[in-house]
Amino acid sequence: MSARHEKEKGVNVQVLLRCRPFSDDELRNNAPQVFGPSAEQKDLYEQAVVPIVNEVLEGFNCTIFAYGQTGTGKTYTMEGECKRSKSGPNGELPPGAGVIPRAVKQIFDTLEGQNAEYSVKVTFLELYNEEITDLLAPDEISKVALEDKQKKQLPLMEDGKGGVLVEEATPEGEELIKCGKLNLVDLAGSENISRSGAREGRAREAGEINKSLLTLGRVINALVEHLGHVPYRDSKLTRLLRDSLGGRTKTCIIATVSPAVHCLEETLSTLDYAHRAKNIKISQSDILYGNSLHMSLHYILVNQKMMKSTLIKDLYGEIERLKAENALAHQACVLQSDLEKALQDNASLFQKIGREDKLNADNRALVTNFQMELSQQVGSLQNMVASSMSKQDEHLQCVKKLCHSFLDIHDKAVKDMKKKLTTSRALYISHIEAVQNVVRLHKASSIAGLEEISSLASSNAQSIEDYLDLEAGQAASIFDDLQSTLSAHQGEMALFARDLRQNDAAQADEIQLKSITDFQKAYEEQSKSDAEKLVADISNLVSNHIQRQKELVDARLVDLRETAIGNKANLDVRASSMEGITTDAKRKWQEFSMQAENDAKDCADYSAVKHCRMELLLQQCLTTSESAFKHWKRTCESVNDMGRKHVSSLMSLTRNASDSIEQHDVEIGSARVAAEQDVARNGDDFLEHIDNVSEQEQGSVSGILQAVNAHADTLEKFREDHSGQSSAIEGKALETFQQQYMDCEPTGTTPVRCEPDIPSKGMIESLRAMPMETLLEEFRENNSYESFEVKELKPSLIPRSPLVQLN
Numbered sequence: 149m150s151a152r153h154e155k156e157k158g159v160n161v162q163v164l165l166r167c168r169p170f171s172d173d174e175l176r177n178n179a180p181q182v183f184g185p186s187a188e189q190k191d192l193y194e195q196a197v198v199p200i201v202n203e204v205l206e207g208f209n210c211t212i213f214a215y216g217q218t219g220t221g222k223t224y225t226m227e228g229e230c231k232r233s234k235s236g237p238n239g240e241l242p243p244g245a246g247v248i249p250r251a252v253k254q255i256f257d258t259l260e261g262q263n264a265e266y267s268v269k270v271t272f273l274e275l276y277n278e279e280i281t282d283l284l285a286p287d288e289i290s291k292v293a294l295e296d297k298q299k300k301q302l303p304l305m306e307d308g309k310g311g312v313l314v315e316e317a318t319p320e321g322e323e324l325i326k327c328g329k330l331n332l333v334d335l336a337g338s339e340n341i342s343r344s345g346a347r348e349g350r351a352r353e354a355g356e357i358n359k360s361l362l363t364l365g366r367v368i369n370a371l372v373e374h375l376g377h378v379p380y381r382d383s384k385l386t387r388l389l390r391d392s393l394g395g396r397t398k399t400c401i402i403a404t405v406s407p408a409v410h411c412l413e414e415t416l417s418t419l420d421y422a423h424r425a426k427n428i429k430i431s432q433s434d435i436l437y438g439n440s441l442h443m444s445l446h447y448i449l450v451n452q453k454m455m456k457s458t459l460i461k462d463l464y465g466e467i468e469r470l471k472a473e474n475a476l477a478h479q480a481c482v483l484q485s486d487l488e489k490a491l492q493d494n495a496s497l498f499q500k501i502g503r504e505d506k507l508n509a510d511n512r513a514l515v516t517n518f519q520m521e522l523s524q525q526v527g528s529l530q531n532m533v534a535s536s537m538s539k540q541d542e543h544l545q546c547v548k549k550l551c552h553s554f555l556d557i558h559d560k561a562v563k564d565m566k567k568k569l570t571t572s573r574a575l576y577i578s579h580i581e582a583v584q585n586v587v588r589l590h591k592a593s594s595i596a597g598l599e600e601i602s603s604l605a606s607s608n609a610q611s612i613e614d615y616l617d618l619e620a621g622q623a624a625s626i627f628d629d630l631q632s633t634l635s636a637h638q639g640e641m642a643l644f645a646r647d648l649r650q651n652d653a654a655q656a657d658e659i660q661l662k663s664i665t666d667f668q669k670a671y672e673e674q675s676k677s678d679a680e681k682l683v684a685d686i687s688n689l690v691s692n693h694i695q696r697q698k699e700l701v702d703a704r705l706v707d708l709r710e711t712a713i714g715n716k717a718n719l720d721v722r723a724s725s726m727e728g729i730t731t732d733a734k735r736k737w738q739e740f741s742m743q744a745e746n747d748a749k750d751c752a753d754y755s756a757v758k759h760c761r762m763e764l765l766l767q768q769c770l771t772t773s774e775s776a777f778k779h780w781k782r783t784c785e786s787v788n789d790m791g792r793k794h795v796s797s798l799m800s801l802t803r804n805a806s807d808s809i810e811q812h813d814v815e816i817g818s819a820r821v822a823a824e825q826d827v828a829r830n831g832d833d834f835l836e837h838i839d840n841v842s843e844q845e846q847g848s849v850s851g852i853l854q855a856v857n858a859h860a861d862t863l864e865k866f867r868e869d870h871s872g873q874s875s876a877i878e879g880k881a882l883e884t885f886q887q888q889y890m891d892c893e894p895t896g897t898t899p900v901r902c903e904p905d906i907p908s909k910g911m912i913e914s915l916r917a918m919p920m921e922t923l924l925e926e927f928r929e930n931n932s933y934e935s936f937e938v939k940e941l942k943p944s945l946i947p948r949s950p951l952v953q954l955n
């Protein structure tokens with residue numbers, strides 16, 4: 149049931165608010181940003197407050213106040229959170245410090261930096277329930293607890309220059325001149341009483357606060373709408389802040405809002421308040437402001453000093469001049485009354501006045517009609533102007549759009565060009581890197597090839613050396629073998645020769661002895677001479693035989709046999725010749741011959757054995773020599789083989805190196821060609837792109853020109869229409885006015901005008917005193933440090949009003 153009831157009631161339209169980030173255009177134009185939740189105290193101070201404090205230091209009066217709903221950060225903004233935080237090194241304020249500590253620091257830093265003589269006065273006031281309390285008064289604080297303390301109320305005083313001062317809080321020492329004033333105000337919460345939930349005493353308090361804020365709102369409205377009456381006096385706050393809302397005081401309102409949706413109404417109200425306050429024009433004639441004031445800081449900077457006595461002297465001079473002015477004014481009044489008396493005596497003058505009144509009434513009616521007609525014409529003219537303006541606006545919008553599109557195209561083109569340039573650069577860099585890589589590769593492979601060649605050559609040389617060493621060792625051993633074999637052979641030959649010599653000698657001796665014995669025995673009887681001759685022949689034969697056996701075993705053997713045969717035959721011949729005589733000798737010779745033949749056979753056998761042995765040795769020598777020869781042959785072949793291999797590997801290495809160099813050459817060539825092609829293609833692209841962009845730009849520019857021409861035509865038309873219409877209106881109005889306007893016919897009775905010697909209004913006005921500020925400026929000009937004693941003083945024209953107590 150209740151749900152249905154709720155449904156019947158309907159729902160409100162849901163409204164959401166979303167704030168987008170800055171657009172490119174806004175970023176480009178440096179559009180200012182309001183201070184969001186993440187804004188820091190320093191940001192706000194540097195952007196908004198620093199220029200104001202600088203102006204205060206220049207001598208201006210400035211006011212900064214925080215306005216907004218309770219809990220939105222007014223106190224945080226003005227005071228900040230620096231009590232609990234520690235200040236940084238070099239006296240830097242903590243990040244949470246608000247406007248007041250930062251402003252004080254800036255003021256003191258600047259004054260110290262200028263090395264000027266200065267004096268700073270601080271007032272700390274609380275405005276609560278329309279009562280002002282000096283929070284810096286020492287008695288109040290020391291006496292009682294904070295809740296029970298009897299706050300001493302301070303009265304407000306007017307200074308006679310339109311400004312308002314707090315008694316006792318006014319700075320003494322008027323001899324100090326150049327001063328600036330900075331009011332820093334933390335207002336009470338701006339929510340209304342019903343929503344604040346305050347009851348009884350609290351409600352009264354809230355009411356007073358509300359009254360102050362309402363009055364502040366009314367004052368702002370009156371100032372914005374330039375109403376004659378500005379209700380500054382309706383609350384103490386507005387009276388106190390009067391200087392800040394107008395006059396020469398520069399004012400900054402920091403509006404604080406909450407991001408929460410439930411505070412939306414208060415947020416809107418605060419924004420509306422701030423918006424209205426933004427429209428206040430600060431001029432010298434407007435002044436004032438104020439509300440529940442919590443805090444105010446005044447400071448006075450002394451750049452120059454002026455003695456009171458000089459000022460008083462100057463004021464006396466002003467009083468004298470004003471007295472003279474009064475005397476003149478009095479004289480003018482007397483003369484005016486005399487003239488009025490003379491006019492009263494002149495009846496014709498009254499008649500003329502009557503006629504003039506009637507004529508003036510007729511003329512007023514005429515002027516009224518004329519005004520109505522004129523207002524109609526002006527209305528139509530305004531309509532025409534409005535339509536023309538709207539057309540102009542359209543044209544301007546069109547031009548603006550075209551300009552934007554032109555800018556967009558231009559930006560896009562620039563971006564594209566940049567992108568293309570970046571790509572080209574990257575491409576060039578990659579090509580150059582590729583070429584560098586190829587060169588590096590080439591260099592590395594060349595170095596590796598050369599290193600390989602040198603290592604191969606050195607390894608080959610080493611292996612040849614090793615091989616030759618090995619072969620030399622083997623050859624030496626073979627030669628040693630051969631030498632030993634030959635020496636063995638030589639030894640054996642010597643042994644054989646000795647044995648042979650010994651055997652031959654023994655056999656010869658034995659045969660000789662036997663023969664001699666036999667011959668001696670056989671031929672003792674037959675012939676001593678034949679036997680001796682035969683023995684001698686045998687001895688010679690044996691000697692020859694031995695000699696020949698020494699030279700050649702075979703030959704000796706053959707010779708021996710032949711000799712033996714010859715000897716036998718000789719012996720046979722001799723024996724047959726002596727057969728008869730030496731039968732025993734023949735038999736013995738036969739035995740001897742047989743024995744000799746056997747010995748010869750033994751000797752031949754021995755020689756054959758030795759010969760075989762020698763042949764064997766020679767065969768061994770031959771075999772060793774052959775093996776040595778074969779080994780050398782093999783060595784030569786392997787050395788040749790190795791050399792051939794070495795040469796072929798070196799050749800293949802060189803071929804590889806030259807192939808790789810050629811390949812690298814080809815790669816570099818192709819990389820260069822690719823780079824050239826890319827460069828050419830990019831250049832063409834770039835040129836084409838620039839042509840496109842310039843075409844687009846030309847299109848945009850011609851569009852703008854067309855729009856401008858259209859605008860010029862419209863303006864020309866408007867000018868023609870306007871001049872035609874204006875001249876028509878003027879002509880008609882003049883004609884009507886001439887037709888209708890009634891002249892006063894002269895009667896001739898008007899007395900001749902006499903010129904009394906009365907000072908003109910302009911003259912009297914010129915004698916009027918200037919405002920105090922102007923006088924002070926004039927005084928400062930006349931009394932600057934440089935020309936203090938020399939300059940002639942300009943006259944001052946108005947006295948100062950004394951201070952008057954108001955409450």
Ligand SMILES: Nc1ncnc2c1ncn2[C@@H]1O[C@H](COP(=O)(O)OP(=O)(O)OP(=O)(O)O)[C@@H](O)[C@H]1O
Nearest residue numbers: 216217218219220221222223224225335336337404
């Ligand atoms: N910009 C900010 N950053 C961080 N904290 C903040 C900020 N503004 C306000 N606060 C915090 O919000 C709380 C209320 O702030 P503050 O007391 O300054 O509000 P106020 O407007 O002065 O309220 P009132 O009108 O009651 O005096 C405090 O705790 C304060 O620290």
